[in-house]
Structures are given as structure tokens and as C-alpha cells.
Amino acid sequence: MSSAAKRALVDPVVDNNPVTLHVLGICSALAVTTSLLPSLYMCLALTLVAALANAAVSMIRHVLPSSIRIIVQMTIIASLVIVVDESIQAFAFETSRELSVFVGLIITNCIVLGRTEGFASKNPVGLSFLDGVGNGLGYSVILILVASTRELLGAGTLLGYTILPNVADGGWYSPNGMMLLPPSAFFVIGLIIWGVRSWKPAQVENPEFHIHEVHRTDVM
């Protein structure tokens, strides 16, 4: 694998992660992460859509008039999302219920359009495909981390298997109900971003404003 291909695939997992660095795709990361199984389907769906949309956009990048490029990209993404959504309804009915509209909302997921416009429209097909897979993986890593934390602390289970026996079933763990509500996903993602940026200080953004010290004499 060439170094460029490796970079396209591996970079978005930590160094250029779409969720923690670019802070994209947060809505779905909040919504579907109450338990692990729907999150896994969501990851799979987003990775598939990102990879295939990138490949398709890259394939037509030389013939695509720039005046309609965004709407063409949206059309391709929307079609792929519908196909994925229909497949999940056909092959994983129970999970499709829990995911409800969120697979459909991949259409508006900034990660996918961001990669087709930012990467696939300027790069060859193979590389674009890998970039889509890489960004899907980057999203998946965060989603799986958040979902595992929330399901474990919120219900004491992982993928439905009991890990921490609940008080209600005679165990010792008293589930933290807040973990099953959307705000907890904010906290968990925030903690992850904090952790990643402490580990890799290069990801810390420069402050947009500096707060100046104001002296009494300035005001007067």
C-alpha cells in the first residue's frame, strides 16, 4: 500500500478524525449511541455511504460541471443512503426501528458531503474510496466508544449482554439513567475530544479571540 493510500485510510482515525478534530457528524453521534448494536449498524451504513459516494464522485470528477457539482454529489449520496436504509429494513428489521430516521439523515451528515467535495472531487478513485473508508472508520471509533460507555453505564449491558448486574435484577449496579439521554453523549464526546487533544496537542485550535485585560483607566 502506497504511503498516500495509507494516509488516506489511517489519518482520519485519530490524527484527522472527523468527529473529534472537525467536530462533524455530532447529531447522529448523539442520537443513536444509547446502545451499541444500532451504533454498529450506523457505523457500517456511514462507512459504506462515505466510501461509495467518494468513489462515485471521484469517477465523474472530470466531467462534472462545477455549477451543479454540489447537487450532483447530494443526489449520489441520497441514492446510496436510500439503498442502505432499505437494506437495513430488509435484513435487520428490529435495529431499523431503533435507528428510525437516523440512517436517512446520513444524507445530511457533514462528513460525507465534506469528503466528496473536499477530497473525492480532486483525487483519483482508489484513493477517494480509501479516504471514505478511513473517515467512516474515524466516525465509527468515536461512535463505538460513546455507545459502549453509554450502554455500559446507562443499562449495565453491552450488545444486550449483562456486564454489570442491575440492582433491579438482584445485582449491585444501579444504572445511571442520564447516560441514556442525549446530553450524556455531549459529555462523553467532550471528554473524548479533551483526551485526544491532551494526547495530541497539535489538534488544539488557536483561540479565535484573546481576552484583553481591561484596566479601569481604559474604561474611563
Next chain:
Amino acid sequence: MSDPVKEPGPRTETVARTLLVAFLVSLLCSSLVASAAVLLKPRQVANALLDMRRNILDVAGLLQPESDVNELYEGIEPRVVDLATGAYVEDTDPESNPERALVYLVRRDGALSKIILPVSGYGLWSTLHGFLALQADGNTVADITFYAHGETPGLGDFISKPAWRELWRDKRLFDQSGNLKIEVVKGRVPAGDPLADYHVDGVSGATLTGNGVTKLLQHWLGEQGYGPYLRNLQRGDES
């Protein structure tokens, strides 16, 4: 690794070219979407049917984990009822006729043991779809389930919680003189309520969802709904 800065030549930017690309992309995408929808339809329909059967078995108290839903479902007898007279009729397509409705009968050793009525109606945000299971007397509630709704999570979604379903057991629909009395009350049913047999706890903060359940039951169990059919059952002429 990116291409040298792409300078779209004048040829890609003409109106004709733009329209052509737009047309081809739309054609390709729509055929992709259409074929996925058509090819996957049978599986989705089968899933929906299986899910409905599972819900019917669940409300009938027959659902067992690890066993085949379709096999268990063979014990359920769907019948079509003419709502105005309450009599059974033969009808292959009751869904398209608002005068007719389905009921599901559960028999034990040949005798009728439970009747399952599909019910639906508006809650606060959404249409609630559910099943009401009655004992063979046509008056005692065995169970109720709402399998599809869009009520507020954490408030109105109490209607699909097992603890709330439990409250319905052995409630009565009609009083001695045949008046429909079943009701989801606001908050808890007070101790010593003379109508405790007909009143079910609601959830404060989700009163409108509870009212929705009351209204839909009043509709479906009243004269416009299964009322005549249930009277027939209570008189004991189950055919």
C-alpha cells in the same frame, strides 16, 4: 497526491453539458434506488408481517422466546367482524372496508380463551397502533400493547412500558348496565376509587397521551367500533 488544480475546460461548463450530466446522474441514481426498493420489498413486507404476528402473540401471552413465531401463530384464528351487527363475516380484504374489522381469536382446547382487537388512534404527537386482548367474556382486559407510536420519550412512551401494561390486567370495560367505563385517569387512581376496576393510572406530564388512549378505546369499544361484537360475546353467542 491531488490532481493539478482542476480547471474545468469550457466544454464541461456549457448548458447542454450540464443538463446532460444532470440527466445521466439522475437516471442512474433513480434506477439504483428503484431497483433496491423493488428487490427488497418482499423481505420488508415479510418482516412487517412477522413483527405484527409477534405483537399479536405477545399480547395474547403466547410469545415464547426461542420458538418460531409463525409456528406459534398457527394457534391464532383471524376472523372478520361486521362492525354494525357484530357478526362474523367472510371477507378476504377487510382492510379496505371501514365497516369491517379484524379480530384475532385464541382458543384453548377448542373453547375461546382470548379475543384480540386491533386498536389505533391519536395520542399527543402521533397515531398509536396497538392490540387489546380481552378474556372470553368480552369485558375483562387481559393485556394491551402499543407497538407503534411516536409519543414523547420518557413521558408519553409509558404506553409501551411493561409496568403500565401490567396495570391493565383484569380491568373491566363495561359496568353492570353495559356502559363503557374504561378510562386512563390523570395521575394515579386514588385509593378507594369506586371505579377502580375501570380506571388505569396515567402519567402526570403525559395527560394528553393518556387521554388519547381513553378516546381511542372509547371509539373502538363503542357503537362505531367493536361494541356490538362485544355485546354478542357477553350474551354468549360466540359462533
